[in-house]
Amino acid sequence: MPLAGGCGLTSGSPLADGVRPGSVGQGLPLKGASLTVTSKSFSENIVLGQIMGLAFKAAGASVLDRTNIQGSIGAREAVRSGGADAMYEYTGTAWITYLGHDEPIPDPQRQWRAVRDADARNGLTWLAPAALDNTYALAMNRADARKYGTRTLSEVAALSRRAPGAVTLCVETEFAARDDGLQGMAKAYGMNVPASRVQKMDGGIIYTQVSGGRSCTFGEVFTTDGRIAAMHLVVMRDDKRFFPNYNAAPEVNSATLRKYPAIKDVLDPITARLDNDVARELNAEVDVAGKDPREVAEEWLVREGFITR
Template sequence: MVDDVTPGSIGTGLPLKGAHLTVTSKEFTEQLILGAIMGIAFEAAGADVLDRTGIQGSVGAREAVKSGEAAGMYEYTGTAWITYLGHSKPIVSPGKQWAAVRDADRANGLTWLAPSALNNTYALAMNEANYKEYGTKTLSEVAALAGKDPGAVTLCVESEFANRADGLPGMEKAYGMDLPAKNITQMDTGIIYTQAAKGSCTYGEVFTTDGRIRSMHLVVMADDRKFFPNYNAAPEINSTALKKYPAIATVLDPVTRKLDNTVAQTLNAKVDVDGQDPHDVALEWMKKEGFVKGG
């Protein structure tokens, strides 16, 4: 990374001067932005940073951090708990979910720093016209509507969501829904948003931090029974690198605390809707928040 940034509210005294740190991420928009944010923070604190963001698949990026090829990345607590650590049942409390992942991953040479409020989990969303017609705000209300008027609740979902225990089958069980197969249409992720916006299906499966939720004016249903796992983003750092450069934690903590779903939706939309470059979006946000200067 060659951003000409200097300390703002983070990095004062250049505590990472002399450090050579590699940052990584998965390949989707939000991860590219978060990877850039981490790298820019390290740059402002004086480090030389190698950008290895955009690794295909979840496992590759994690393995880079685990092996020490990368110093860190932003990872999701639910992904670590379920996909990497092999647990089938998520923990309802976001804080307890993070703590369980932190404790379990110590043995893997990984240290989880304090988590953000950014929670990129599943949800159902509808367009404003359908919201005005049906008025549902929670998944319990969607279940009640399905019981009262079965034809009113049609879903657009990904094939993976349709078959995962923490997806549609589990959601139906948790909320007492029994939707007929003809009311469920499987399609690619991007198409779901446009079909939900058009009202072709009453509810579409979405990810809670996706920028298209705001740009397409979709209304998200609250998961009032806390069924869906928590996928809070937090820095996952190679423990050896953190021991060598403990300032990594103090540099990242204020940045992580600013990340929430509203921030994520806004930044993701700049890339997915407006066509901006993820790194430029990250840098603009870091400067706007006063974390760094210059660039």
Template sequence: MRYGRTLATAGCGLLVATAALSGCGLKSGSPLVDDVVPGSIGQGLPLKGASLIVTSKNFSEQIILGSMIGLAFKAAGAEVLDRTNIQGSIGAREAIKSGEADAMYEYTGTAWITYLGHDKPITDPLAQWRAVRDEDVKNGVTWLPASSLDNTYTLAINQANNAKYHLKTLSDVAALSNSDPSAVTVCVENEFASRDDGLLGMEKAYGMHIPASNIQKMDAGIVYTQVAKGTCLLGEAFTTDGRIKAMDLDTMTDNKHFFPNYNAAPELNSKAFHKYPAIAGLLDPISKRLTTQIAQQLNALVDVDGQDPHDVAKDWMIQEGFIKKG
């Protein structure tokens, strides 16, 4: 849920900033009890004696990524408190800033626009990450290198419909909307439909002409099923969503780079990182391995197959050789 990720109430952020541990979903957490030991990371137990807190927002991908951090810390010898699954973006963010939590995966576009207040995204993913890293240091936040996992917006179409229209890019959608406006029906969540950084801005940037009567607003989760059934030709989607592959949907390339890059990168409380700089050596190899396609696969195990996100993270970490069972 993009807006669940990037927009949260200011009141919730203030509650966390004043160290309240309730009301925003920030809980006392539970100790990570997994019996894991170093694999390719954590050799020599560089975090032995450390007590660290991991957090995440409250959707599948975030819980998976937060669990990966916790498991890496645990294998490296740390005692880990699990505070993943925090409601909204602001709660988890403020926990990192205040030191209520030490580490999480965050998205570069979310930080640049929502937290740091910029209107225009930076097209180059590396330049976007560098700009976030350099500006956020003043907030007591350290960013480690980003993954290529990019959970940004796209439009999805089922393969039966795309066999007819052969759409590959958002420019292709714009061309169809101008040549045959009645053919382009779009399912979107309510907020995305009305925002300048959502459907309205995308239409303007690409010169799309979609009749208002052809735009159907609904809950985000329903969009995928409606596109799969063909109720809508196109639907708002997120590039790492596991339902894209599970439902055999095609997605459009944002060839004009209208939407921000939402690359996942470790976001750390700077005091914690300065105390335990070995964290970088633990998380960098994980970030290098994470891709949009891997995220789709892992998210599908949770959102389609019903597996537990922590178990999905642990199985992947072991499969990749980062950690081993104790």
């Protein structure tokens, strides 16, 4: 996933924004609470962390910003240990990476329930999930899409067998090695892509390489990335539903939630509004327009009426 910086420090900084309740936070149900929010270090998760922190602030809490922690495990461990109180996490990441399962659950609600039930034993409570599903995909530029006529991963696999030289891939090193990445995808779809036609590179470079058609016909992308629309890329449909569901949901330290149960009422309506279209819009504001994640988060919350200034 793309990285982003400059929004919060590991040691934390107070959220000083002068925000007030809108449709959430009426009556200041978190007044007197001191809450710490965290996130991983890529744009979307930082924006989600800022959304959470601003919502808590509008509901009356004092908020410490510890977003932009390097590495997925660091942010999760901060919530689990009590070093932070909450973050937006992804169901597929928890199920496979943290909880150690090999096979994802195809139904997104069942996947979320399985993660919720398993993580309850780890002192973590998962609140209701968003429709936002930041999963893997392959994409190509419009010229190549017209040339080869592929729209699904099954069609990409057929092309790899019919015209092997036509399918070249740009992927991140991690994706190339993961069972839920390139190896598993190739096996599930019968895709013939030898190592000589796979180039490994940083995630941000993949988008420009695919857009220009220079190094590869297909590139690994994330379905909520704002650069897909900005660079006019065409996403291949995962018609066999191979890739796991990575629905975003608030992950809260269970002791914190018992102390401040109003956290659920503050976050539920916001999470319900988050889908892939919203995520692409917000991500593009950061990754394409270069805006600060906190500014993007606050503008969206105000525009949706969740908070006021």
